[in-house]
Every structure is written in C-alpha cells, then in structure tokens.
Amino acid sequence: MIALVDVNNFYVSCERLFNPKFLNKPVIVLSNNDGCVISRSNEAKLLGIKMGTPLFKIKNIIESSNITVLSSNYALYGDLSNRAMALLRPYSNQQEVYSIDECFLDLSGTQGLFTIGQNIQKQLWQYLGMPVCVGIAPTKTLAKLANFCAKKQPKWSGVFDFSGISNTRIESIMREINVAEVWGVGSKTANKLKLIGVNSVLDLKKSNAIYIKKKFSINLEKIIYELNGTICSPIDVRAPLKKQIISSRSFGHPIRKYNLLVEAITTFASTAAFKSRKQGTLAEYVTVFISSSPFKETSHFYQNNVTLKLPYPTSDLKLILSMALQGVKIIYKADIAYVKCGIILSGLMDSSRAQEYLWPTKNIKQSQLTQVIDDINFKFDKHSLRLATQPINPVWGMRQSRKSQSFTTSWDDLLLVN
C-alpha cells in the first residue's frame, strides 16, 4: 500500500506556525513580486478567492473582509518542508518527495494503516503545526485520489484508506468524482474524455485501456491500470535530476541600463550554476532571456533570447557567466524598460557521466575558486562572497512588502518573545 501525505494550504500553514494570530482567519500568500494568490487558508477559500488571482483584482474584498495578505517566504517554507519530510521518512523504507508539500510513502507489509495515517496527522500537527491529509491505496494514482477524498470530506477527518473499504463503496465514491481530478489527467484531456462519455473517475476506471491508449496516450492507459490497482509508476526514491535549471525573476522596478541587466544576469547565473553544482550536473548550453512588459500599451513589447554552447560541459560559475554576459551583449537593446530577465542552463549531464563525453573533460574540474566561493557561502551567509557585479541590495530586487521573517534560517530573524 502507498500513502500520499500532503500538507493543507502549505504556505499559509507555515506562516501560521509563527503567527498564531493568523489561525482561523482568512490568510493568503502571494507569488514572487506580490503578483498573484498562490496559497489560501480555508477561510479565504470560503470567501471565494481563487488560486492564481492577481492581487489588484481582489483589493476590495481584502479590505472589506480583512484578509491577511503575505509575500512568499521561501526560506521559511523550504526549511519547514525539509523538517516535515524528515519526520515522515521513518514511517516507511521508501519515501518519494513529490513536491514541497507532499510525499509518497511505501507502506507495504504494514498493518493498521488507518492508525498510521492518524499518527502522521497528529505528529505533524504537534511538531510543526501542519494540518495534513493522508490518502492510502494500492497505487500512487489511487493514493492521490484517496487524499482528494480525505480533503473534500470533513467526516473522514483527513485520513482516507481505500483498503478498509469495500469495492462497491469505492466505486460509488468514484462515480461522484469528476475525471479531471485524477492525477495526470489535465483539463484538456478531461474535456476530450467527456466527448466519448467518460465523465467520472469510475468511467475512466472501467474504460478499455487498449482503446484509450490508441485514442489518447500510453500515459492515460497507465492511469487506467493504476485506477484498477496495478502499479505502473512505482515509488521513486531518488530526487529526479532537473533537466533544466532556470533562474529568473521579474524586477521590482523596470530597468533600462545595460549595467543593471548585467548585475541581474550575474546574480541569476551564480544561482543557476550553484544549483547545477549542488545536484552534481554539468551544463552544455546557457540561455539568456530578457523581456519588457507585455502589458504596457505605451511602449512596444520587446523580448529576446539567445542560447550559447559552452566550450565544454561545466558548472563553473566564471565560465557560465562569461558566456551569459556575451549573450546579454547580443540581445540587449537600449531604451527599453526591461521587467524580467533570466538564465537557463540546459543539456545537463551527470558530472560523473560527463567523463565519457569528450576526451578532455575528465581532466577538467571546476575551478577551485568556484569551489572556495561555494564553501564559504555555505559556511557563512548565502551571499558572503559574490562576484563584483552581483549587488547585495539590487535596485531591481523583488517587491516583497509583506514578507514574514526567516524565523528558522537567519539568526537576525528569530522570533522575539517577552
């Protein structure tokens, strides 16, 4: 059996841990640059606030209903996520961390699954103040569905175990759930399915897998098998290597000057190169992209990107940066108000595998300077050592007017208590 554990309203729940004032009140968390709603407390959901709504569209209801609005605080969320995942690990010998707020646990051979689900719930609430839902079922697709049931039906109080329920009961539940709720079925596929009379989860479960494979895809065929209890996608304990690393931001204010763009690219290049080194990959290509605002009607919209091949696969910051800056030179146009830029590293390969790639790579290590910078930044603060073009407080920095403190990751940000 497989359990899917997922934290309800994760970002809001993290904020509530250090701000009990937010409990039982409508709270929302905004995306980077305070753009759109990305997490909502149940109270905010009841007020009709939808995921992804831009902040300016809900200004009125925020005031009239006294909704607490917060900027996203990824340092806090990341740390609390790591803690939660570490607490869940001992429940199983196989854990797949699927996203920042959910993971699959392999519970095969374990008895008393419903009780385990309840223990998980109690522990995460006591230890981290996180409300979680647990769905338990024979496959990952069914566990996702069980989790959905646990969330939607208050009477099941957050734990739903398919193994403790009769088949007819499960099918009657599946009949009530829209096929679009199945994990891996997008809204487009759901609409196409409805055209051939597949409306509910049960309809999909009873569909002819071979026919579906022909008409749709092999993935949808697998989903049908999984809905019928056959495992097609086993628990994957390795963190998947990212095939691309993107580091990009919208600016807090538009920028026009070339040297400010260079600053931003330097910052993103060092983040991207660091991520690549951390997951042990080397990049073959670096892409630079810049863009003005598509929403401003007064000026014409300019965006451009360029992809350059690195002389050899590398994660060395200086090399990646020198390429990226050549890229900026190529696509920069003067007198344009840029609102966004970024870096993509692609063609990533395992650094151990890169040896087979070309004759000299086995002799090419990242420059020791980069290693030293990494070591020092790990030991001290994140940006203790920077390249000279990377500013501490950039003029183009993020708008995060409502960010909470980094309670768990910065000595200067600890909770102050009388």
Next chain:
Amino acid sequence: MNNNKNAHGGLRAGAGRKLNSGIYGEATKVIRVPESKVVDIQRYIIQSQSENVADIIKTNLSLSYRPLDLFEHKVPAGFPSPADDHIEKKLDLNDYLIKQKEATFFVRIKGDSMIDAGIHDNDIVIVDKSQKASNGDIVLASIDGDFTVKLLSSYQSKYRLLAANEKYKPIEINESMQFEVWGVVTGAVRKFK
C-alpha cells in the same frame, strides 16, 4: 594525341580540405610537447576557444601547481599513535542541546521576566515543540495570538503562567483567552563576546 595525359595528377581546383575548416577554424601546426603536459595544453586550447576566459586559464594553470601542504605526506614508518583507537567523535553542541531536531526552534528573549530562571534579555532559548508540557516546565505559549516564555503552572486543569521575576504578576488563563502551549523550553544559549 591530345592533352588528356597532362590532365592526370597534380593540383585540382576545389579538391582537398577547405582552408580553415578544421575544428579550430584556422591553420594548425604540429609541435612537440612533453607527454606530461599534453592534457594541460589540450585544456588550454579548449578553454581559449571561448572569449573572455583568459583569466580562468591563468587561475586553472596556476592552481594546478599548488604546492603540497607539509602534512600531506604520511610518515611511512614509526610508532603508530596510541590514541588512534580511542578517537570517538567531536563534541557537537547540537547533540547536547537538541533532542528532536525537526521540532526544535530557536527564539530570542526580550526583557527580564525570566531572569531568576537564568534566562536573560537577548538570550536564545531552545524550544522543543514535540514535547508535551507539564506542570513546572518553562514553555513558549501563545495568548490571544501573542507569544510569551513563562513557567507553566497547572492545578486542577486551571493554567497560570508565572514569570521568574517578582516584578511581574502571574497571568491567569481563563476561558475567554485563546491559549496554547506552543512548545517546551529545553535550554538557553548566551554569548559574552
């Protein structure tokens, strides 16, 4: 006979490799290098194909001749250290102060209300959220959404929060208050310098 004989052999226009068509895009030349330096030279050539990297080459080449530290050579003979079998591990204050690391948080104290319990202004206290609080524990509690660190006193399911400083009165918890014990304070840390 005709001129055909003269058309055999010799130069033909357009034949052979194009000029500058090799991987380096320019004419090349054969040179002798010491075998031990082949790899360095190859690396140099690859790197120099991208612009603006002259300084990287300098860094790499100079770092590859880093002198060995004095102690990198193992002593091949001699009496083995009698302490080798007795080295266990380094002391880590985290081990001493923290029991359940996933549920442990640091909080900074403001004010002198707990001074008689040895908790001073600006101290960092260690809060374990996994522990259930009992009578007499120092706890981090929230009352109506505000945090405070105090001594928990419970008697017949009535709670009071006591300061460790006679300047402060006990706080009686009543039903109209939103009260929660957030975690148990298990230690304090202070730096003098």
